[in-house]
Amino acid sequence: MGSQTPLFAEHLALGARIVPFAGWDMPLHYGSQLAEHLAVRAGAGMFDVSHMLPVDLAGTSVLPFLRRLLANDAARLKDPGKALYGCLLNPEGGVIDDLILYYLGPERYRAVVNAATAEKDLAWMRGQAAGAELEIRPRRDLAMIAVQGPEARAKTAPLLPAALRDRAPALAPFFAAEGGDWLVARTGYTGEDGFEVLCPGAEAPGLWRGLLAAGVSPCGLGARDTLRLEAGMNLYGQDMDESTSPLAAGLGWTIAWEPTERDFIGRAGLEAERQAGGLPDFVGLVLTGRGVLRPHQRVFADGREVGEVTSGGFAPSLDRSIALARVAPGTGPECAVEIRGKAVPARVVKPPFVRQGEPLIVLD
Amino acid sequence: MSQVPDDLRYSKDHEWVRDNGDGTVTVGITDHAQAALGDLVFVEVPETGRQIAAGDACAVVESVKAASDVYSPLAGEVTAINEALGDAPESINDDPYGEGWIYQMRPSDPGAVAALMDAAAYRALIESE
Numbered sequence: 001m002g003s004q005t006p007l008f009a010e011h012l013a014l015g016a017r018i019v020p021f022a023g024w025d026m027p028l029h030y031g032s033q034l035a036e037h038l039a040v041r042a043g044a045g046m047f048d049v050s051h052m053l054p055v056d057l058a059g060t061s062v063l064p065f066l067r068r069l070l071a072n073d074a075a076r077l078k079d080p081g082k083a084l085y086g087c088l089l090n091p092e093g094g095v096i097d098d099l100i101l102y103y104l105g106p107e108r109y110r111a112v113v114n115a116a117t118a119e120k121d122l123a124w125m126r127g128q129a130a131g132a133e134l135e136i137r138p139r140r141d142l143a144m145i146a147v148q149g150p151e152a153r154a155k156t157a158p159l160l161p162a163a164l165r166d167r168a169p170a171l172a173p174f175f176a177a178e179g180g181d182w183l184v185a186r187t188g189y190t191g192e193d194g195f196e197v198l199c200p201g202a203e204a205p206g207l208w209r210g211l212l213a214a215g216v217s218p219c220g221l222g223a224r225d226t227l228r229l230e231a232g233m234n235l236y237g238q239d240m241d242e243s244t245s246p247l248a249a250g251l252g253w254t255i256a257w258e259p260t261e262r263d264f265i266g267r268a269g270l271e272a273e274r275q276a277g278g279l280p281d282f283v284g285l286v287l288t289g290r291g292v293l294r295p296h297q298r299v300f301a302d303g304r305e306v307g308e309v310t311s312g313g314f315a316p317s318l319d320r321s322i323a324l325a326r327v328a329p330g331t332g333p334e335c336a337v338e339i340r341g342k343a344v345p346a347r348v349v350k351p352p353f354v355r356q357g358e359p360l361i362v363l364d
Numbered sequence: 365m366s367q368v369p370d371d372l373r374y375s376k377d378h379e380w381v382r383d384n385g386d387g388t389v390t391v392g393i394t395d396h397a398q399a400a401l402g403d404l405v406f407v408e409v410p411e412t413g414r415q416i417a418a419g420d421a422c423a424v425v426e427s428v429k430a431a432s433d434v435y436s437p438l439a440g441e442v443t444a445i446n447e448a449l450g451d452a453p454e455s456i457n458d459d460p461y462g463e464g465w466i467y468q469m470r471p472s473d474p475g476a477v478a479a480l481m482d483a484a485a486y487r488a489l490i491e492s493e
Contacts, residue, residue, distance in 0.1 A: 029402060032403055033429075034403040292405060294430075
């Protein structure tokens with residue numbers, strides 16, 4: 001048996017199919033993954049993401065520390081509450097993890113890291129922080145619920161503590177508001193509007209039930225994966241890992257090259273890679289033939305192998321299969337993917353596939 | 365609890381077999397199997413006329429989660445396939461023993477059907493999993 005979040009009893013009561021995930025017992029779905037996916041696109045869905053780890057970072061050295069730790073530049077966070085997506089790199093430029101960093105206030109930040117990499121990330125951060133004036137505090141006491149969809153913000157705001165009830169609806173995208181141990185952020189992993197709410201574990205079931213009563217659909221990890229894939233968002237461990245640089249995973253936009261004197265971990269590796277050239281393209285694929293794209297399927301173009309699918313699956317909003325893939329530069333627009341020994345035609349596209357409920361991919 | 369109709373025979377790989385009484389049988393996957401797979405989004409059926417051996421991977425059902433082989437419970441010739449699954453793979457979730465049938469075949473050994481598990485034995489199998 002794995003670890004359980006403060007919402008585990010809620011999942012059981014709702015009839016969730018529980019699966020092991022990164023050492024946690026998590027809901028895969030509550031009956032139909034497809035229905036959950038579509039509920040998020042059309043209304044509002046909620047996800048227990050309490051298995052992810054919030055890490056509070058504070059102290060007089062915290063900003064210089066973060067500017068060295070992350071490939072994105074924490075100095076870009078000038079307004080309290082602002083959030084930033086970025087990668088934690090090893091010296092070679094490989095991705096240790098991807099995370100969201102929230103600027104809570106002067107010399108106070110919170111990173112939210114993936115469940116599977118949480119202990120590795122903490123050890124890495126602590127090793128890099130040795131000797132610095134800095135406190136690194138994992139917040140296992142906090143639960144996290146992502147409420148996503150066009151109706152998510154309106155259904156969530158009335159359920160927040162009084163101090164956040166008025167501030168939450170006014171948040172701009174990628175901003176958060178803090179009230180005591182609660183943090184509400186206008187962020188997510190679905191391509192829809194919504195909030196991610198962090199709160200003390202003991203208060204999470206009350207929020208969950210309030211959302212349920214407001215008509216928010218409980219959604220499992222299955223729908224979370226198809227939603228993020230349609231949104232063209234990477235999944236750590238699948239689309240990138242320690243042997244992949246952000247440049248080979250479509251995450252070049254998260255690298256802050258300027259100012260050039262900022263010496264972040266992995267910079268030399270990335271610069272060498274960029275100079276060497278010949279980097280693969282990280283693209284979207286839409287299957288035009290029949291079947292379902294899955295990770296590690298081989299991609300072919302003009303009769304030769306050009307790469308592989310990193311994330312693939314069925315896109316409920318498009319009623320066809322899509323994928324993210326790493327391929328030789330210049331591949332496309334037509335290619336083929338090997339599915340059970342057969343070459344099935346696919347088209348190279350630029351992700352995202354779906355945003356704010358609207359398909360962005362048009363096939364003639 | 366999964367439905368396990370009394371009038372069908374079952375394989376350990378979670379296929380069901382219905383004896384059509386005319387020398388052919390109908391094959392599908394059980395309610396237990398469809399629930400474990402999750403929402404089905406694609407089905408690949410065998411070709412009519414194909415000779416298959418017992419245990420052959422003769423069809424593929426793909427859910428939102430993963431692709432799974434369907435193993436033929438019997439040896440014989442495929443006589444019909446459920447073409448409607450091409451547009452409606454979800455029939456297997458909604459009605460695994462009816463609209464969600466996958467293929468029909470003529471077993472080379474008509475006596476082999478009776479050698480498969482009956483409903484009681486299959487219920488015991490899924491309870492032990």
